Amino acid sequence: MTVIVGLSATLVAQQAPQYSQYMLNGFLLNPATAGSEGYTAINLTAREQWVGFLDGPSTYALSFQTRLLQESHISRKNAVRRKSRSGFRGGNVGLGGYIFNHTNGAVNRTGLKVAYAYHLELSEARLSFGLSLMGFQYRIDEDRIELENPDDQLWLGIRQSVFIPDADFGMYYSSERIWGGFSIGQLLESALKFGDAGYDRLVMERTYNLMGGYDFQTSNQDIILSPSAHIKVAGNGKAQADITGRVIYDQSYFGGITYRTGHAIIIMAGITVDRLAFGYAFDIGLNSIMKHSYGTHEFTFIAKLGDHTRRLRWLTRY
Numbered sequence: 001m002t003v004i005v006g007l008s009a010t011l012v013a014q015q016a017p018q019y020s021q022y023m024l025n026g027f028l029l030n031p032a033t034a035g036s037e038g039y040t041a042i043n044l045t046a047r048e049q050w051v052g053f054l055d056g057p058s059t060y061a062l063s064f065q066t067r068l069l070q071e072s073h074i075s076r077k078n079a080v081r082r083k084s085r086s087g088f089r090g091g092n093v094g095l096g097g098y099i100f101n102h103t104n105g106a107v108n109r110t111g112l113k114v115a116y117a118y119h120l121e122l123s124e125a126r127l128s129f130g131l132s133l134m135g136f137q138y139r140i141d142e143d144r145i146e147l148e149n150p151d152d153q154l155w156l157g158i159r160q161s162v163f164i165p166d167a168d169f170g171m172y173y174s175s176e177r178i179w180g181g182f183s184i185g186q187l188l189e190s191a192l193k194f195g196d197a198g199y200d201r202l203v204m205e206r207t208y209n210l211m212g213g214y215d216f217q218t219s220n221q222d223i224i225l226s227p228s229a230h231i232k233v234a235g236n237g238k239a240q241a242d243i244t245g246r247v248i249y250d251q252s253y254f255g256g257i258t259y260r261t262g263h264a265i266i267i268m269a270g271i272t273v274d275r276l277a278f279g280y281a282f283d284i285g286l287n288s289i290m291k292h293s294y295g296t297h298e299f300t301f302i303a304k305l306g307d308h309t310r311r312l313r314w315l316t317r318y
Contacts (some may be wrong), residue, residue, distance in 0.1 A: 016185060016207055017059040017102045019045065020258065020266050020281040020298050022230045022242065027065050027096055029209050029230075031115035032130030032170035035067035035094020039275075039304040043098075050285070050293040057104040067114075068307075092119050093229040094128070111136030113168070125175035130183075132168040136204030137161060138192060162191045166204060180212030191233070215248075224248040226256075241258030242266075262286065264296070277302040 019028055025043045026033040035113030043063045050056035068091045094117035102109045115132035139161045185207040192202040212230030230242040240263065246256030251272065259264035264286055270279035283296035 012244070017047070017061065017100060018201035019047065019059075020242070020260075020283055020296075021045075021247075021268060021270075021279050021300050022211060022227050023213060023226075023244065024270070024277070024279050024300050024302065025063065026100065026172070026181060026211060027063055027115070028061060029185070029211065030130065030170035030172055030181045031096065031113075031168050032117050032128040032172035032181060032183070033094075034065045034096030034115045034117040036117070036119060036126065036128055036172060036174060037304070038067050039306045040064075040066040040169055041302045041305075044301045045298065047296065047298040049283075049296040050289055051295060051297060053289065053293040055105045056293065057102070059100065059102045061098055061100035063096065063098030065094065067091065067119075068093040068095065092121075093117070094130070096132075106141045108139045108141060109136055112141070115168075117172075125173065128172040128174075130168075130170045130172070132170075133165075134167065135163065135165050137163050162192060164192060164204065166190050170209075177215045177217075178218075181210075183209045185209065203235075203239060207235065208233040213244075213266075222250045224251075270300075275304040276302075 017028075019025075022029060023046065025041075025128055027041075027043070028045065041064070043061075045059070045061045045063075047059040049057070049058060094115075096115040096117070097113060099112050100110070102111075111134055112135035113132050115130055117128050117130035119126055119128045145300075165188070167187040168183060168185050170181060173179065186204045187206060188204075189206055190204045192204060206208035210231045210233075211229070213226060216225040216227075220227060224247070226246045226248055228244045228245075228246070231239065233239045239261075241261045242258050243261075244256055244266075245256040246254050246268075250255045253269075253271050255269045256267075258264075258268065258281075260266060260283075264283045266281050266283050268279065268281040270277060272278075277300075279300035279302075281298040281300075283298070284290065284291070285295065
């Protein structure tokens, strides 16, 4: 039955959601970044891929991350009344979580992830380690599938919904100018079993993410050049790289361009107002699908809460 074969190919081709603005919220790809900035951050990402293309992929993700404090203002006041210091002091533990929904054709994936990170303070830098646990549900929307033979025994044995547990691991380094990280997604390579006959089993292949960037301060103190890269390698050995160049002005505005190897050119821009940040990316496809769509659109909204004393001085970049 060609429908099941095509469905399997779709699952294998894009198992994990894809993000163009990886530099704005690395937590979506690396659990070690949870709480790394000191702020409590709430991030909303909406991505519509191949707009105008019937049943094109779409992703919506809502994430939350924070840093646990060693001492709060209230506990210091009660326990150490004679000390005159005030404010907050950051601890070493970061926590985070996010929920997402990813739809690709007739396949819908909804997931929940919780993450724990531990941050080691180095001289003028920080090294972080993180682990996340996740569970997600794969569901087949049978209303979007047309069968040549409705009584096909292969389809009759298919379950429309399955639940999968998994885990991610990551490392992250950041200093005043340099940042970079490595993560392994779908660490457990859980099995995705839809039925009892025929092609009934898929494996959630591990994905390897390597990200990094450097901020160059120009002679104009208001302008920073920020090149970065994200290399993603699938378990089958296929690799994809996003090479990005951005210009940040006055720590409030940015514009940039990304080349995604063999797939797309991405144009992005954003603005920060106080502790709110907005980002937009437009993917221009380099394949034949672009002839039938209006590109891919990705919106990012970030809200940061918390006291400035919890942050390292250089963490004002996007």
